[in-house]
Amino acid sequence: MQFRVGTGFDVHALVENRSLILAGVQIPYEKGLLGHSDADVALHALMDALLGAAGMGDIGKHFPDTDARFEGADSRCLLRFVVELLQKEGWQVNNVDVTIIAQRPKLAPFIATMRERVAGDLGVGEDAVNIKATTTEKLGFTGRGEGIAAEAVASIIKA
Numbered sequence: 541m542q543f544r545v546g547t548g549f550d551v552h553a554l555v556e557n558r559s560l561i562l563a564g565v566q567i568p569y570e571k572g573l574l575g576h577s578d579a580d581v582a583l584h585a586l587m588d589a590l591l592g593a594a595g596m597g598d599i600g601k602h603f604p605d606t607d608a609r610f611e612g613a614d615s616r617c618l619l620r621f622v623v624e625l626l627q628k629e630g631w632q633v634n635n636v637d638v639t640i641i642a643q644r645p646k647l648a649p650f651i652a653t654m655r656e657r658v659a660g661d662l663g664v665g666e667d668a669v670n671i672k673a674t675t676t677e678k679l680g681f682t683g684r685g686e687g688i689a690a691e692a693v694a695s696i697i698k699a
């Protein structure tokens with residue numbers, strides 16, 4: 541049995557006239573995240589953690605932001621593709637833990653749905669997926685509401 545761990549981190553700017561999509565859930569808010577894709581910062585950090593654990597690079601390598609195919613891309617589709625890449629190499633997701641760093645909006649009401657969707661996309665039980673949110677106590681770019689950051693840890697196993 542092989543066991544690996546990877547980490548991921550991502551940041552996107554909060555701007556007007558964009559949807560706010562976090563961990564596969566559209567959140568009602570006055571701003572959204574700017575990106576070539578749907579800018580789901582939580583799933584981007586998670587994909588980087590999974591790819592990192594498998595030694596397969598990062599999302600920029602697999603989904604270049606210069607590629608028109610990924611303009612407005614649904615990050616849940618990208619996540620499922622990453623899971624398939626890992627499965628082709630014999631890896632299964634063991635567990636993941638994601639932290640979303642946002643001053644606002646309050647994310648607690650959406651965490652259960654995020655967890656359910658991410659578990660479905662990863663093909664694991666919800667007990668293997670933890671998603672949490674924190675502010676930075678109004679400090680820094682996240683604290684000023686200029687952007688949202690996310691970090692993730694993933695562990696994977698191969699029989």
Ligand SMILES: Nc1ccn([C@@H]2O[C@H](COP(=O)(O)O)[C@@H](O)[C@H]2O)c(=O)n1
Nearest residue numbers: 642643644645646647648673674675676
């Ligand atoms: N955008 C956020 C940020 C935080 N939460 C929840 O509030 C708790 C306290 O956050 P602190 O940054 O003050 O430690 C945190 O543990 C989350 O449960 C949230 O829902 N949405």
Ligand SMILES: C[C@@]1(CO)OP(=O)(O)OP(=O)(O)OC[C@H]1O
Nearest residue numbers: 575576577599600603604605610
């Ligand atoms: C998934 C991609 C695809 O363009 O999304 P972006 O919205 O560009 O987000 P970023 O985290 O800057 O880079 C990852 C890209 O590969």
